[in-house]
Amino acid sequence: MSENNHNPNETDISENPELIEAAAAADEMVEISDAEFQLTDNPAEGEPAQSETIVEPIDEDGVPKEGMHIHHAESADELFDCTIIGGGPTGLYGAFYAGMREMSVKIIDSLGELGGQVSALYPEKYIYDVAGFAQVKGKELIASCIEQGLQFGPTVCLGEKVETLDKDAEGNYVLTTNKGKHRTKTIIIAAGVGAFAPRKLPKSPELNPDLLDDLEGSSVFYFVKDLDTFKDKNLLIVGGGDSAMDWAMGLEPLAKNITLIHRRDKWRAHEDSVRKVLNSSVDVRVFHEVKNVELADTNSGSAIQNVTIYDNKTKEETKLDIDILIMCLGFIANIGPIKEWGLEIAEGGISVDSGTMQTNLPGIYAAGDIARFKGKLNLIATGFGEAATGANYAKNYIDPTSKAFPGHSSEKDEAGHK
Numbered sequence: 001m002s003e004n005n006h007n008p009n010e011t012d013i014s015e016n017p018e019l020i021e022a023a024a025a026a027d028e029m030v031e032i033s034d035a036e037f038q039l040t041d042n043p044a045e046g047e048p049a050q051s052e053t054i055v056e057p058i059d060e061d062g063v064p065k066e067g068m069h070i071h072h073a074e075s076a077d078e079l080f081d082c083t084i085i086g087g088g089p090t091g092l093y094g095a096f097y098a099g100m101r102e103m104s105v106k107i108i109d110s111l112g113e114l115g116g117q118v119s120a121l122y123p124e125k126y127i128y129d130v131a132g133f134a135q136v137k138g139k140e141l142i143a144s145c146i147e148q149g150l151q152f153g154p155t156v157c158l159g160e161k162v163e164t165l166d167k168d169a170e171g172n173y174v175l176t177t178n179k180g181k182h183r184t185k186t187i188i189i190a191a192g193v194g195a196f197a198p199r200k201l202p203k204s205p206e207l208n209p210d211l212l213d214d215l216e217g218s219s220v221f222y223f224v225k226d227l228d229t230f231k232d233k234n235l236l237i238v239g240g241g242d243s244a245m246d247w248a249m250g251l252e253p254l255a256k257n258i259t260l261i262h263r264r265d266k267w268r269a270h271e272d273s274v275r276k277v278l279n280s281s282v283d284v285r286v287f288h289e290v291k292n293v294e295l296a297d298t299n300s301g302s303a304i305q306n307v308t309i310y311d312n313k314t315k316e317e318t319k320l321d322i323d324i325l326i327m328c329l330g331f332i333a334n335i336g337p338i339k340e341w342g343l344e345i346a347e348g349g350i351s352v353d354s355g356t357m358q359t360n361l362p363g364i365y366a367a368g369d370i371a372r373f374k375g376k377l378n379l380i381a382t383g384f385g386e387a388a389t390g391a392n393y394a395k396n397y398i399d400p401t402s403k404a405f406p407g408h409s410s411e412k413d414e415a416g417h418k
């Protein structure tokens with residue numbers, strides 16, 4: 001069984017993110033950083049692994065809490081002024097701007113954490129072309145985007161993938177996700193290259209990965225959030241990228257025992273992280289993949305009993321006593337459902353008016369990697385500008401007496417309000 005369906009014909013674009021754009025347009029599979037990345041029209045493949053709605057996205061990793069006033073939606077069908085699909089850098093900046101324009105805002109993302117491609121694919125890489133930073137690590141940029149984006153208290157729904165777009169009897173938009181419905185007057189689609197979902201182990205005669213779905217959050221993980229869960233446990237980490245390395249090092253002091261397997265001997269992680277893991281107590285086995293996961297019934301439901309791994313060169317099998325399986329196999333991006341919403345699609349993205357970010361549907365704007373117009377550049381910097389434009393025109397759409405031009409934020413009071 002392959003660790004992640006590796007196809008020898010795939011293009012390795014770890015150092016060339018421009019190829020993602022080409023892949024997005026062509027709907028082909030490419031490999032990025034430690035992740036394999038696939039654009040697909042099959043919604044089943046993009047099913048989010050985490051399906052928890054989180055209204056207080058404050059994590060263990062020091063994401064700033066001060067000054068955040070998270071808005072708790074009063075009811076499931078509360079009408080919002082602006083709903084942003086996508087919690088990447090573009091969506092977060094859009095949430096800030098819409099909040100500063102005094103709109104009630106909701107962010108929905110299919111992933112269990114904010115930050116889009118930056119958090120999922122290159123949190124440890126330095127970015128050199130974001131205004132205001134000579135250089136900044138991906139995860140540090142996202143921490144700042146979260147602090148800025150959440151300061152006006154948007155409702156944040158994570159682990160929810162938006163599947164359909166409709167209108168209700170009052171003419172408001174209704175977005176349906178795998179968890180429920182969201183009513184909104186305007187929408188900013190900041191969906192990047194599509195809904196992200198962690199890649200799961202592939203099916204094989206020995207293993208049906210669907211059987212692991214019920215264990216997500218108890219003994220199968222795609223994200224590490226609450227470190228205590230892993231205390232004194234036997235862990236198996238699968239993957240050879242930055243996430244695998246970070247989690248191996250982060251959990252080493254807590255876990256009883258960590259084994260890390262990777263299907264080859266080439267790493268897709270920062271050299272320094274790899275060196276630290278190799279010099280630690282983590283039992284690293286290259287050319288190893290998962291063969292089978294045996295489950296056992298316990299008082300609190302099903303749990304992992306042991307995991308059989310195998311050496312993909314010698315075929316030798318080893319049975320490991322494992323409590324928790326952490327899979328760092330990359331992400332699948334799925335733009336599929338958005339194509340069915342009646343939006344004008346161009347080159348795999350959404351066609352917009354470049355002056356307003358308006359799509360062909362009234363009150364719906366697109367920004368960031370998903371937006372298409374003549375001369376479009378897919379950069380974090382351009383996504384920020386497009387998000388600001390979309391949010392300001394969304395404000396003007398809801399309230400035509402309010403100008404699209406927001407005025408200068410420096411002339412507002414400290415809270416950013418007039």
Ligand code: FAD
Pocket residue numbers: 014017020032033085086087088089090091108109110111115116117118121122126127128129160161162163190191192193194195196197334337338367368369370378379380381383
């Ligand atoms: P994304 O970051 O893709 O976020 C979109 C979010 O929307 C995702 O979290 C996704 O899960 C969510 N979503 C999509 N569809 C749905 C749905 N239906 N329901 C719910 N949620 C949904 N750019 C630079 O400017 N400088 C760089 O140095 C740089 N380096 C890069 C290095 C790599 C390896 C890669 C891969 C990219 C790099 N980029 C860089 C590009 C940059 O990351 C993107 O331009 C940027 O992330 C786009 O932001 P976004 O918010 O528009 O989309």
